[in-house]
Amino acid sequence: MKFRNLKMVTYVVYGRGSFNQLDEILAPQRKGNQPMIFLVDHFFENKPLVSRIPLRGNDKIIFADTGHEPKTTEVDGLALQLRKEFGLVSGIIGIGGGSAMDLAKAVSLMMTNPGSSADYQGWDLVKLPGVFKAGIPTLSGTGAEVSRTTVLTGPTRKLGMNSDFTPFDQIVLDPELITNAPVNQRFYTGMDCYIHCVESLTGTFLNEFSKSYGEKALTLCQEVFLGDGAWTSLHDDKLMMASYAGGMSIAYSQVGVAHAVSYGLGYLLGTRHGVGNCIVFDKLEDYYPKAVEEFKRMVEKNKIEIPQHITRDLTNDQFETMMNVALGMKPLWENALGPDWERVMTREKLRALYKRL
Ligand code: ZN
Secondary structure, X not given: OOOOOOOOOOEEEEOOOHHXXXXXXXXXXXXXXXOEEEEEEHHHOOOHHHHOOOOOOOOEEEEEOOOOOOEHHHHHHXXXXXXXXXXXXXXXXXEEOHXXXXXXXXXXXXXXXXXXXXXXXXXXXXXXXXXXXXXXXXXXXXXXXXXXXXXXXXXXXXXXXXXXXXXXXXXXXXXXXXXXXXXXHHHHHHHHXXXXXXXXXXXOOOOHHHHHHHHHHXXXXXXXXXXXXXXXXXXXXXXXXXXXXXHHHHHXXXXXXHHHHHHHHHHHHOOOHXXXXXXXXXXXXXXXXXXXXXXXXXXXXXXXXXXXXXXXXXXXXXXXXXXXXXXXXXHHHHHHHOOOHHHHOXXXXXXXXXXXX
């Protein structure tokens, strides 16, 4: 048995208004004239948050198009652009949801590692530490703020740059920042956290470390999405910590069926992670019966619509592509279904599942 030696985020600040400390937090990380680069979700263009970013010297804000999840070509392009413009930079600060944070992590790594980010999609392929990187979530649930990966769509796969160099050096958890998230997006992203907890807690890789975080995060999700009364700031506080704890739970276990199947959708159709997970989880009553029933109550209570029939018009080849992507995520299947998973999840069964989505 080889135990994982878990690399964690180095610094964490939590609290309402902690974003106001950002200037002070970044000061010791500044190197001469090298700028801080703020990769900000385009949702915040012309919004008040942008004027609160503590720009110094030749710092730069780049709005990231998060209409899709980050691509390796986009990461490579941004890193190249920054190297041409500045040589080196002091750091990359990702402000936004999972996509903006993953983009920041990947660009930080590609400021120092040679070649293309596609070369590093996989486990422990990254060779050098990136530049300083910080993550500031404005949507909670993905756990991207604590994960050791950054999920990228590349030329041949959708897979993270999963390495000890990937976690942020600093995260700023300010629940005020998630207050104005669009309701649907907040739900889909929150359900990503809920699904992390379910997949971790029911998986064969479970241990007390993951369980401790997973159970707390699950309770917080239930309080947030099944509690009575209107949405309050307390919901934001709880959801932010649920995301953190859910991320910590899967960091020492693994996700499962919903994630594997959702990666196939994401790769072929560009379906975003949160909504993709919801589309899949909605149909996983055979694998997670109690949780799927609870999920459906959350959907109903929050008046959310889960897209249906998104694979209706796909060709046989397209089904094959999705199945290949999904079945490539071996650790996820093994966690969900045990070491004999290949006998349980046959291609026929998986095809039938994709057809229902
Ligand atoms: Zn997820």
